[in-house]
Amino acid sequence: MAVPSPEELKNLRDCFREMKQTCFILGASGETGKELLAEILRQQLFSRVTLIGRRKLNLEGKLYSNVSQELVDFEKLDEYAAAFQGHDVGFCCLGTTKAKAGAEGFVRVDRDYVERSAQLAKAGGCKHFVLQTTKGADSSSSFLYLRVKGETEARVQAVGFDRYSIFRPAVLLCDRQESRPAEWMTRKVLGVVAHIFPTALSIPTTTVARAMLNNVVMPGPSGQKVEVLENATIHALGQAK
Numbered sequence: 746m747a748v749p750s751p752e753e754l755k756n757l758r759d760c761f762r763e764m765k766q767t768c769f770i771l772g773a774s775g776e777t778g779k780e781l782l783a784e785i786l787r788q789q790l791f792s793r794v795t796l797i798g799r800r801k802l803n804l805e806g807k808l809y810s811n812v813s814q815e816l817v818d819f820e821k822l823d824e825y826a827a828a829f830q831g832h833d834v835g836f837c838c839l840g841t842t843k844a845k846a847g848a849e850g851f852v853r854v855d856r857d858y859v860e861r862s863a864q865l866a867k868a869g870g871c872k873h874f875v876l877q878t879t880k881g882a883d884s885s886s887s888f889l890y891l892r893v894k895g896e897t898e899a900r901v902q903a904v905g906f907d908r909y910s911i912f913r914p915a916v917l918l919c920d921r922q923e924s925r926p927a928e929w930m931t932r933k934v935l936g937v938v939a940h941i942f943p944t945a946l947s948i949p950t951t952t953v954a955r956a957m958l959n960n961v962v963m964p965g966p967s968g969q970k971v972e973v974l975e976n977a978t979i980h981a982l983g984q985a986k
């Protein structure tokens with residue numbers, strides 16, 4: 746994948762803005778999702794942004810004038826099909842952990858909620874779906890986390906979007922509010938490693954967010970509906986400003 750120069754990126758963004766596209770974000774209250782929303786607002790890429798989530802976020806001020814929120818019950822998503830109507834692009838940064846939700850809950854959120862949301866989005870007219878999974882996602886893995894992420898990728902692919910971008914970041918670097926001791930320790934160690942090998946094992950959520958948006962304004966690879974962006978590619982794309 747060729748990373749656009751600053752000049753090319755500026756032109757791509759200008760052309761994209763002219764199309765007045767709309768988008769939704771699943772998981773906008775999460776670490777990646779909130780960076781994505783901030784970057785979308787900074788770049789003013791979309792004419793309307795809809796946050797689809799289980800709780801209302803406190804977004805006040807002029808900055809959020811083209812942002813609306815749809816509160817849904819993910820256990821009864823079919824009743825909220827209207828929330829998924831009329832978006833050109835869908836971003837999904839949804840996810841929980843086994844520690845938080847148990848194994849069944851994790852599968853329910855990270856695979857089933859995502860799959861049903863993708864189906865409703867496609868039915869509602871969404872053309873480009875951007876899904877955040879993880880480095881190592883693999884439907885044949887013996888590790889639950891990687892297997893479920895691989896299954897989610899495959900199920901969303903089966904939905905048949907015109908364009909589908911899969912982001913597989915490594916460990917996310919961010920100032921997470923929620924207490925996740927093991928992840929916190931990993932992040933501390935990886936923060937040091939990142940100084941020496943910046944693209945190997947981790948990635949800042951800000952970089953993931955920028956890479957997602959740079960991907961969206963770029964044309965997809967010709968003749969290919971599905972793109973998989975691994976950690977190093979996300980780094981490279983997310984550096985482009």
Ligand SMILES: NC(=O)c1ccc[n+]([C@@H]2O[C@H](COP(=O)([O-])OP(=O)(O)OC[C@H]3O[C@@H](n4cnc5c(N)ncnc54)[C@H](OP(=O)(O)O)[C@@H]3O)[C@@H](O)[C@H]2O)c1
Pocket residue numbers: 771772773774775776777778798799800819838839840841854855877878879880914915916917918928
């Ligand atoms: N952590 C890592 O290092 C890492 C590495 C690679 C990939 N990933 C993957 O990247 C994605 C984003 O990760 P992140 O750390 O940015 O996310 P996060 O901060 O954990 O946020 C997750 C989002 O999902 C929503 N969510 C969680 N459980 C839900 C439920 N039961 N019903 C409805 N919404 C629910 C949260 O909403 P609320 O705010 O309402 O809870 C939040 O918006 C996840 O799929 C994750 O598995 C993570």
